[in-house]
Amino acid sequence: MIDISRTLNADTPTWPEDEPFSYDLTASIADTGSVNIGQFTTSCHTATHIDAPFHFNNSGLTVDQLPIDLYVGRVLVVDVTTKQRITPEDLALIDLQGVRRVILKTDTWPNGAPFPTEIPELDARLGSFFHEHGVELVGVDLPSVDPLDSKTLDTHHAFEANDIHILEGVTLDGVEAGLYHLSALPLKLEGADGSPVRAILQEI
Structure with a gap:
């Protein structure tokens, strides 16, 4: 198994406007006589996470309304490390027959690196392209499928219009292109716009 999740701690890079991750021990065994009890605060979009369309x-749809089978099953990792703009033409020769989930590997945000100032752009036409090929989940090793300063979020909307869901912030250091089994289940957060996930690839 390959853990493709970013670690959540006080040093985890976050969106500039978002709540940084923090974990505090609110009660210790010394206090309770039996257990340690902690609490954490964070944005729903910190590190490795899924976006719900409500975002x-x-x-x-909110997180609790999403079909959970989207986030478990065979996935194709596609190497697009040479691309600054990823288009349908770049993926035209990739065999997507029977592929329901795709993760795009850009290698532009290594694990442990600061929050990026710019990222490769995903062409909004990928929404219809992936839909035509039966893809329902697209993951990226980036904080977003849109440019970091985008207000229109064209690719987010194109994906939703084509029934494609979004996994962001995975880390693919050392992961080769190819087929894997993915598990990246969101928490069952009622009414939420996103959720952190523990994303795992298993070689098949």
């Missing part, structure tokens, strides 16, 4: 669409 960018007031009428979109």
